Each structure stands twice: as structure tokens, then as C-alpha cells.
Amino acid sequence: MAKGRQSRKRTSTSTLVMSMLLMLTIVLLLLLALGILSLPVGSDDASPAHDLSSFGRKVLERGAGMGERGDQWVEILSWEPRAFLYHNFLSKEECEYLINLATPHMRKSTVVDSKTGQSKDSRVRTSSGMFLRRGQDKIIRAIEKRIADFTFIPVEHGEGLQILHYEEGQKYEPHF
Numbered sequence: 574m575a576k577g578r579q580s581r582k583r584t585s586t587s588t589l590v591m592s593m594l595l596m597l598t599i600v601l602l603l604l605l606a607l608g609i610l611s612l613p614v615g616s617d618d619a620s621p622a623h624d625l626s627s628f629g630r631k632v633l634e635r636g637a638g639m640g641e642r643g644d645q646w647v648e649i650l651s652w653e654p655r656a657f658l659y660h661n662f663l664s665k666e667e668c669e670y671l672i673n674l675a676t677p678h679m680r681k682s683t684v685v686d687s688k689t690g691q692s693k694d695s696r697v698r699t700s701s702g703m704f705l706r707r708g709q710d711k712i713i714r715a716i717e718k719r720i721a722d723f724t725f726i727p728v729e730h731g732e733g734l735q736i737l738h739y740e741e742g743q744k745y746e747p748h749f
Contacts, residue, residue, distance in 0.1 A: 647723070659723055663716070670712055671705075675736035678703040682737065682745070697746040702737040709733075 642664045650656040663671075679701040683692040708714050713734065721728040739745075 662719070662723070667712065667716065671734075671736055674705070675703050675738075679736075679738060697744070699743040700737050700739045700745060702735060705734045705736065707731065707733045 642661045645659070645661045648658040648660065650658055680703060681694065682698045682700045682702045684695040684698050685691070686693045705713055708717065716734065717728050717731055720726075720731060
């Protein structure tokens with residue numbers, strides 16, 4: 574009889590240990606998935622297949638936008654603060670369209686006066702720019718939709734596109 578109890582005790586102890594290991598594994602996987610716990614990324618000679626700082630995006634569009642954009646991929650510049658670089662986001666034709674649309678309306682860029690809340694000229698910002706109306710035309714709507722699709726933020730939460738132009742030597746310095 575004593576032999577049967579010892580066997581059951583060993584079985585229940587091993588079951589308990591296995592259950593604890595399984596739970597610990599699940600917790601670690603959950604922490605990794607949520608980004609709370611992070612693992613170091615490999616060395617400089619790591620293969621591109623394991624480099625998670627950028628990822629490709631397969632895009633299927635039906636008549637939206639203009640021109641061929643080529644392969645698109647997103648490069649993660651920073652998680653804190655969040656900053657991503659969307660490669661080939663606009664086609665050459667879309668860029669030319671935006672430039673031609675904006676050029677006649679460009680004005681010297683201003684900054685907001687922290688005391689009055691009004692726009693004012695400043696040496697820290699020397700570019701020229703203009704804003705487009707949201708949904709202004711078919712091409713602008715297609716670009717706004719693409720922004721929403723890439724960022725997972727609804728179009729309704731966006732603002733009108735701002736077009737900026739910097740001549741050589743122009744700048745936008747930090748101004749606090």
C-alpha cells in the first residue's frame with residue numbers, strides 16, 4: 574500500500590512541475606507578444622530574414638491613386654516615440670500631381686506665437702507650404718485612404734495634407 578501512495582505522490586509532483594513549466598512558458602510568450610519583455614536583436618551580420626526593423630507590405634489596389642509605386646515596405650525607426658518610414662508610399666506621378674497642385678498656393682511657413690496663439694514669421698522656419706482640403710479630389714482621397722490603411726487610423730481622424738517645400742539651406746529648427 575505504501576508503494577501505491579509513493580507512486581501517486583511522484584506522479585502528482587511531476588504533473589505539478591510540468592503544469593508550472595507550461596504556465597511559465599505561456600506567461601513568457603504572452604510578455605514577448607505584448608512587447609513588455611524584449612529580446613536583444615542579433616549582431617550586425619544577422620541575415621535580413623531575421624531583421625524585424627522593416628517589413629514588406631503586399632498591396633492590391635483597384636484604380637486608386639496614380640502610377641506605379643514599386644515595392645513598398647515599412648521601416649521601423651523607433652518604437653518610443655513611434656516613428657515609421659513608408660518606402661515608395663507615393664508614386665512619381667502622385668508626387669508630381671501634389672507639387673503641381675500646391676505650387677501656385679505656396680506661402681511662407683509660419684509658427685504659432687505661444688503668447689497670442691496667432692501665426693507669425695520666424696527665423697526658425699524658412700520653408701514655404703500650403704494645406705490641401707480633406708477629400709479635395711479623387712487622387713487626394715486615394716492618398717488619404719492609403720494613409721488610413723497603412724496606419725490603421727480611420728480617414729475621418731486625419732487632417733488635410735500639408736505640402737512643404739524647402740530650398741537648399743532652408744530649415745525648420747526646434748522652437749519651444
